[in-house]
Amino acid sequence: MKKIALMFLVAVFVPSLLLAWLAVRSLRDTQMALERQRWLLYQGVADSLAKEADDVLASRQREFGQQVEAMLAAPHAQDIAFTFDDRLRTNWTPANVGFVVTLQGDMSCPSPYGRPAARAFYADNGKFVCNIQSAEVYWNSTKNGMNVANQAVAADNNSTINNNYNSSLGQFFQSKSSLPVKQNLRNIVPQQQPAMTQDENGAQNYSKVSSSEAEFRQLVGDSTEGIVARFLENKLSLLLWYRSPRDTNLIFGAEMSVPRLKEGLKPVPDDLDRALRDDVAVALLDENARPVSITPAGFQANWKHPFVATELGEGLPHWEMAVYLLNPAKLAASARTLKLMLGLLIVVLLLAICAGGWLIVSDLNRHLTLARQKTDFVSNVSHELKTPLTSIRMFSELLAEGRVGEAEKQRSYLHIIAAEASRLSRLINNVLDFSRMERGEKKYDFQRCDIASLVRETVETYRPHLEANGFQVRFEGPDAAITVNGDRDAMAQIVVNLLSNAEKYSDGQKEVEVQLRQAQEPLPYVEVRIMDRGTGVPRGCEEKIFDKFYRAHDSLSSGIQGSGLGLTLARQIARAHGGDVVYQSRDGGGSCFILRLPVANSQST
Ligand code: ADP
Numbered sequence: 001m002k003k004i005a006l007m008f009l010v011a012v013f014v015p016s017l018l019l020a021w022l023a024v025r026s027l028r029d030t031q032m033a034l035e036r037q038r039w040l041l042y043q044g045v046a047d048s049l050a051k052e053a054d055d056v057l058a059s060r061q062r063e064f065g066q067q068v069e070a071m072l073a074a075p076h077a078q079d080i081a082f083t084f085d086d087r088l089r090t091n092w093t094p095a096n097v098g099f100v101v102t103l104q105g106d107m108s109c110p111s112p113y114g115r116p117a118a119r120a121f122y123a124d125n126g127k128f129v130c131n132i133q134s135a136e137v138y139w140n141s142t143k144n145g146m147n148v149a150n151q152a153v154a155a156d157n158n159s160t161i162n163n164n165y166n167s168s169l170g171q172f173f174q175s176k177s178s179l180p181v182k183q184n185l186r187n188i189v190p191q192q193q194p195a196m197t198q199d200e201n202g203a204q205n206y207s208k209v210s211s212s213e214a215e216f217r218q219l220v221g222d223s224t225e226g227i228v229a230r231f232l233e234n235k236l237s238l239l240l241w242y243r244s245p246r247d248t249n250l251i252f253g254a255e256m257s258v259p260r261l262k263e264g265l266k267p268v269p270d271d272l273d274r275a276l277r278d279d280v281a282v283a284l285l286d287e288n289a290r291p292v293s294i295t296p297a298g299f300q301a302n303w304k305h306p307f308v309a310t311e312l313g314e315g316l317p318h319w320e321m322a323v324y325l326l327n328p329a330k331l332a333a334s335a336r337t338l339k340l341m342l343g344l345l346i347v348v349l350l351l352a353i354c355a356g357g358w359l360i361v362s363d364l365n366r367h368l369t370l371a372r373q374k375t376d377f378v379s380n381v382s383h384e385l386k387t388p389l390t391s392i393r394m395f396s397e398l399l400a401e402g403r404v405g406e407a408e409k410q411r412s413y414l415h416i417i418a419a420e421a422s423r424l425s426r427l428i429n430n431v432l433d434f435s436r437m438e439r440g441e442k443k444y445d446f447q448r449c450d451i452a453s454l455v456r457e458t459v460e461t462y463r464p465h466l467e468a469n470g471f472q473v474r475f476e477g478p479d480a481a482i483t484v485n486g487d488r489d490a491m492a493q494i495v496v497n498l499l500s501n502a503e504k505y506s507d508g509q510k511e512v513e514v515q516l517r518q519a520q521e522p523l524p525y526v527e528v529r530i531m532d533r534g535t536g537v538p539r540g541c542e543e544k545i546f547d548k549f550y551r552a553h554d555s556l557s558s559g560i561q562g563s564g565l566g567l568t569l570a571r572q573i574a575r576a577h578g579g580d581v582v583y584q585s586r587d588g589g590g591s592c593f594i595l596r597l598p599v600a601n602s603q604s605t
Contacts, residue, residue: 004361004364005361008357008360008361012353012357013353013354013357016349016350016353017350020346020349020350023342023346024339024342024343024346027338027339027342031335031338035331038331039307039308041276042280042307042308042323043308043310043323045276045280045282045323046282046308046309046310046321046322046323047310047321049282049284049310049321050310050311050312050320050321053265053284053312053316053319053321054312054313054315054316056264056265057227057261057312057315057316058315060094060240060256060261060264061225061227061240061242063092063094064092064094064095064225064240064242064254065224065225065242067088067091067092068242068244068252069244070091071084071087071088071091072244072246080100081100081108081109081250082108082109083109084098084099084100084109084252085097085098085099085109085110085114085118086098088254092254093257093260094254094256094257094260094261094264095254095255095256095257096117096121096254096255096256096257097110097117097118097121097254097255098110098252098253098254098255099121099125099129099252099253099254099255100250100251100252100253101129101130101216101250101251101253102249102250102251103217103220103249103251104131104249105129105130105131105132105217106130107126107129107130110122112126121255124232124237125230125237125239125255128215128216128230129216129239129251129253130216131215131216131217133215134213134214134215134218135213135214135216135230136211136212136213136230136231137211137212137213137214137219137228137229137230138210138211138228138229138230138314138315138317139212139214139219139226139227139228139229139314140226140227140313140314140315141219141220141221141223141224141225141226141227211317216228220241220243220251223243224242224243224245225240225241225242225243226240226241227239227240227241227314227315228241229314229315229316229317231287231317234288236258236286236287236316236317237255238255238256238258238261238315238316239253239254239255239256240253240254240256241253241254262286262292265284265292265293277296278326279325279326279327280307280323280324280325280326281294281295281296281299281301281323281324281326282294282295282321282322282323282324283295283299283301283303283306283321283322283324284319284320284321284322285303285309285319285320285321285322286316286319287316287317287318287319289303289304289320290303291303292319299324299326301324303322306320306322306323306324307323307324307325307328308322308323309321309322309323370549373548373549373550373564374549376549376551376554376564377549377563377564377565380551380561380562380563380564381427381431381563383561384427384561384562384563385424385427385428387420387561388420388421388423388424389420389424391416391417391420392417392420392421392424395413395414395416395417396417398413399413399414415464415468419465419468422465423500426496426497426500427563429493430493430497430563430565430566430569431563431565433493433569434548434565434568434569437569437572442572442576444486444487444490444573444576444577445487445488445489446485446486446487447485447486447487447488448483448484448485448600449483449484449485449486449488449491450481450482450483451482451483451484451486451491451516451526451528451597452477452478452479452480452481452482452516452526453481454488454491454492454495455475455477455495455514455516455528456475456477456516457492458492458495458496458499459473459475459495459499459514460475462496462499466499466503466512469503469510470510471503471506471510471511471512472510472511472512473512473513473514474511474512474513474514475513475514475515475516476513476514476515476516477514477515477516477517478516478517478518482516482518482526482599483599483600484526484577484597484598484599484600485577485598485600486577486597487573487577490573490576490577491573491577491597493569493570493573494569494570494573494574494581494595495514495528495530495595497566497567497569497570498530498566498570498581498593498595499512499514499530500566501566501567501591501593502530502531502532502534502591502593503532504560504561504562505532505534505535505553505560505591506532506533506534507534507535509532509533509534509589509590511532511533512530512531512532513529513530513531513532514528514529514530514531515527515528515529515531516528516529518599523598523599524598524599524601525579525596525597525598525599526596526597526598526599527594527595527596528594528595528596528597529592529593529594530592530593530595531586531590531591531592531593532590532591533586533588533589533590534589534590534591535553535591536585536586536589536590536591537552537583537585537591538552542583542585545567545583546567546568546571546581546583547568548564548565548568549563549564549565549568550564550568551564567581567593570593570595574595574596574597577597577598578597578598579595579596579597579598580595580596581593581594581595581596582594582596
């Protein structure tokens with residue numbers, strides 16, 4: 001039994017568990033791959049929209065250069081150095097203030113005593129553009145058509161502004177290595193960041209926009225144009241500059257109006273893919289993580305926690321194109337549902353395997369029990385055959401040798417021989433009948449017969465044997481005939497088997513009672529009760545005693561011989577007659593076996 005359980009565990013249960021574990025793992029991997037794809041898709045959207053926004057700034061820069069060139073080409077260009085501010089603002093609205101400064105730091109425009117905006121510009125940027133003071137700036141410039149980004153910035157140069165910004169977002173990663181400017185990826189929720197965000201060196205693509213302390217002259221170098229951004233009391237100040245080939249010593253510049261620039265950046269193009277539009281919202285965030293434009297309009301979220309975001313670059317430092325999930329719970333919910341489904345499936349399969357295993361084991365157990373019972377049966381039957389044969393041989397030898405002189409003794413010995421012979425034939429009959437029934441060859445000779453007289457006769461035939469062994473036998477039954485349709489011998493065999501059991505399991509209480517009565521409900525039937533005051537059937541075995549070879553009192557412990565077939569045969573015969581044999585315990589101790597048979601109706605033959 002233990003071996004079977006072990007085999008089941010090793011061959012079925014453990015491999016099933018392993019399979020289930022593999023299934024869960026592969027589901028998790030698939031889910032991660034799907035999420036990674038999703039993340040890449042949204043990052044791609046953020047990148048391309050960030051580039052579009054950055055292009056707007058680049059086109060402003062181009063426009064500015066064209067404006068300067070146009071002014072220089074116009075008649076009366078000689079006084080441009082003094083009138084540049086007015087002329088620029090008249091022709092080009094994105095400018096707040098226009099300025100002209102030489103590489104040596106002489107500013108000719110605007111006038112420090114001019115309009116308030118010019119005075120403010122002078123106060124804020126005057127010392128910086130005149131190279132009197134260096135400043136903390138974000139910048140890029142163009143030289144011979146090449147973009148020279150702020151590569152010189154040391155990786156560990158964490159500016160005050162950047163740090164302020166980092167802490168304000170709480171999620172901003174510190175820059176650790178030099179990366180391409182347009183790969184300013186960042187993912188706000190680090191645990192959702194798939195492993196693919198690592199570049200070939202294993203470094204993560206953290207935010208790269210950082211400032212450096214520099215002089216204006218230094219940034220200009222020998223470049224032709226550029227953008228310089230500064231934060232003045234947390235307010236963005238954006239300066240465009242241009243150097244014309246006509247006079248390379250003069251730098252023309254413009255302080256951009258950030259509100260007007262924001263106008264130009266609106267709206268985020270509403271041409272998102274339909275499928276994307278159902279899943280995500282996109283917002284352009286300024287340096288304070290306030291939305292400049294939102295698609296779809298009216299979308300609200302915790303702006304500081306997008307799903308993915310891309311920084312615009314040095315021109316607009318800390319501005320981001322951010323992508324938000326419209327329904328963040330959807331992803332988790334579908335993952336949960338999938339997990340739950342798989343979990344349920346695995347549980348059901350494991351239950352099915354356990355149930356199947358249990359069925360197999362219990363069936364095997366049944367077969368083992370049956371095999372053991374058969375072995376017991378063979379030894380029991382051999383013993384049962386041997387005991388009466390020994391008595392018969394012994395008493396017949398005594399008689400044959402004439403060693404018993406008294407007639408009384410001779411009669412008693414002959415009675416014993418007859419009783420043992422009938423016990424022998426009863427046993428042989430039972431075994432033969434049982435094997436016939438097992439093969440389905442048992443035939444009955446159905447006839448109308450009086451069950452009352454049949455039972456009475458059988459009891460009377462058995463009475464001398466019982467009384468000779470000290471039993472009190474009582475029979476109670478009607479004198480009138482009760483007709484049943486059945487095989488006389490087979491029905492007598494039932495009664496004999498039950499009487500024989502009453503004798504065997506009497507446990508010293510030598511009293512056997514047989515009652516016969518007729519009942520009408522639900523259909524007319526006859527009931528024969530064979531009762532004793534013996535051991536009774538142990539609790540829980542009331543039905544099992546009708547199973548073949550089953551013995552509630554085994555020969556070893558009880559010392560009572562038996563084959564475990566008597567009740568099996570009795571029940572099978574009764575059922576073949578449309579009736580049954582059942583067991584009932586008796587008040588006051590002992591057993592009561594009830595044989596029920598249907599009464600034949602008067603017309604039936
Ligand atoms: P056996 O040859 O063992 O008597 P049976 O089929 O006649 O086989 O009976 C099956 C079992 O039922 C017996 O082994 C015994 O444990 C129990 N049994 C049968 N008759 C009685 C009875 N009158 N009182 C107590 N137990 C009984």
